[in-house]
Amino acid sequence: MNEALSTSAGKGAQTADAARILVVDDNSLSRKKMRMAVESLGHSADVAKNGLEALEALKSQAFDAVLLDIVMPEMDGFDVLAAMKADERMRDVPVIVISALDDETESVVKAIELGAEDFLPKNFDPVLLRARVESSLSKKRFRDQELEYFGRIERLTEAAEVLESGRFNPESLELDELANKDDPLGRLAAVFRGMAGEIYERELKLKRAIHTLQGAFLVIAVGLVWGLTPALSRMASGLGSNPLGLAIWVNGIAAVFCLGIAAYRGKLPRLNCSQFMFFVYWAIIAGILQRMTTFVVTEHVEAAMLSLIVTLQGFMVFAFAAVTRMEKATPRRLVGLLVGLIGVSLVLLTRFDMSNGAQSAWLLFAMLLPLLFAVEALVLAGKRPEHVDIFASVGLMMGLSACMLAPWAYFSGDLMPLGPQIGQLEVLVVLMGIVGAGSLLLAFHLIATAGAVFYSQSAYTMTIAGVVWGMLLLNEELSALAWIAFAIIAIGMYLVEPKASDEELVIKRSFNARD
Structure with missing residues (x-):
């Protein structure tokens, strides 16, 4: 000094x-x-x-x-x-x-x-x-002492205002130090904190239940829509389509459909280089590899069997998400996935012919499809540009994949002309384009709200829907054991809950006595 x-x-x-x-x-x-x-x-x-x-x-x-x-x-x-x-x-x-x-x-x-x-x-x-x-x-x-007392009253008043706003969690009230005071104001703060905690926990449980229910509906919707793809693809194959040409038309129709809606809503985006490269990667994974694998395999594997194989994506997503710490790998989720696998295995036992070597080879090749679904889910969960409209995102991806496939189809002679007359194949292609766009839109929204692991449960509904659509459109049949297996799959779906939401809990009710 x-x-x-x-x-x-x-x-x-x-x-x-x-x-x-x-x-x-x-x-x-x-x-x-x-x-x-x-x-x-x-x-x-x-x-x-x-x-x-x-x-x-x-x-x-x-x-x-x-x-x-x-x-x-x-x-x-x-x-x-x-x-x-x-x-x-x-x-x-x-x-x-x-x-x-x-x-x-x-x-x-x-x-x-x-x-x-x-x-x-x-x-x-x-x-x-x-x-x-x-x-x-x-x-x-x-x-x-007077200032400290008034400060505590002000802190309690601020906590009451936060509670009244409906946007809070117990920690945000910051009442722990005040509630530890052994005086009337401290006891009032303790009671206030306890009541706020009870309200928060009750509302949080309700929100989680609603969140799970919404996720379950989306899972069912994704499965029902995508479940049409194997059956429609198999029908188109029977009408003389080829996988490459079919992929170009389906992706192109989906792109026009989604980009048209985005343009109507004024949501067409401006992308920087890194964002554009994301859509290129996504187009390669989903628009090219995933589509081509689906269309090629459906020529050799029945729709129900292909739908069953897709369920393996749940375990792949769970493993990748756990290793990368993208989502919490809880025991309940793992048990749910294992229960679902048991159900899938029972269905496969009723459909798999070990003596057919050709079928075995195509089934092994079909294992690539759940892997591609899993990679797509993880990419969308971790890398998607969140500011880009969902319709614009799907439209850009589908359009890019169609553009990348077109030169390959041109030089290989696999361009598939349609029209000018509207026939069964033309109707199927348009329907597949809309189904493809719809399933991707639902999947995109499901991944964003419920997480990649929960989205992977849509594979089970894809299985059920694929089998049902195969029975309705292609006259495929399943045994009683297969239906029991579906019940087991449903139990597994229930156990795999959505990821915890990062959003702030908003309690939509008033605590204002003047109202």
Whole structure:
């Protein structure tokens, strides 16, 4: 510390109520006298030789009282008083002015008007100093307690306003410290915190139940819509279509459908390079590899069997999400996936012919499809541009994939002309385009709201829907054991709940007694 401002350890015996007092005087002998007098009272004393140093000390440190000389160079005691009372951080520090001015009465009046707590002459009596310092400190302690009490009331009022707004969680109320106080206000805060916690938990359970129900409906919708794809693809194959040409038409129709809706809504996006590359990657995974695999495999594997194989994506997504920590791998979710796998295995046992080598080879190739679905789900869950409209996103991806497939089809001679007359194949292609767009739109929304792992449960509804559509459109049949397996799959779907939502809980009810 410099010579002008120093901190002295108290020479007297300091009590638990010892205060920290700032002595301000331009005269070194007077400073020393007042410092020693303060320390003899059991308090600690810091010193400043002028008003500027005093204000700097008061801004940087906390003091319980100030002994202030009036007549000082650069900034006198009156100016210090005025500056202190204008500053919220130091206006409540009590000031005892000490002066040897001739017009003592006038100085006292002016000091009191500026906010001084009391007055002492330069040749003060130690007993009088003790009385006035202790009186000032008592007022300061009472004021501090009053401010602390009002601060607690304000904190409780703010918590009530947060609760009334309907947007809160128990932690955001910040009542723990207040509720730990053993007084009526602390007990009120504890009761208030407990009631808020009960309300929050009840509403959170309700929201989770609704969230799960919404996710379940989306899972069923995705499965029902996508489940049409294998059956429609198999029907189109029987009418002379080829996988490459079919993929171009289906993706192109889906792109026109989705981009048209996005344009009508004014949601066509402007993309930077990284965002455009995301849609390129997605187009390769979903629009090209996934579509081509589906259309090629459906020429050799019945729709019901292909739908069953797709259920394997649930375990692939769960494994990838757990390893990358994208979602929490809870035991309940794992059990749900295992139960679903048991159901799928039972269905496969009723359909799989081990003696047919060709079928076995195509079934193994079909295993690529759930892997592509799993990769797509994880890419959408972690990398999708969230600001891009869902219709524009699907339309861009499908359009890019159609554009990338077109040169390949042209040079390989696999372009598939349609029309000009509307026949069964044309109707099937248009229907497949709309189904493809619909399933992707639903999947995109499901992944964004419920997470990749929960989305993977749509594979089970794809299985059921694929089998049902195969039975209705292609006259395929299933045994009683297969239907039992479907019941087991449904149990597995129930156990795999959606991911926890990161959104703030909003309680849509009023706590305002005036309403």
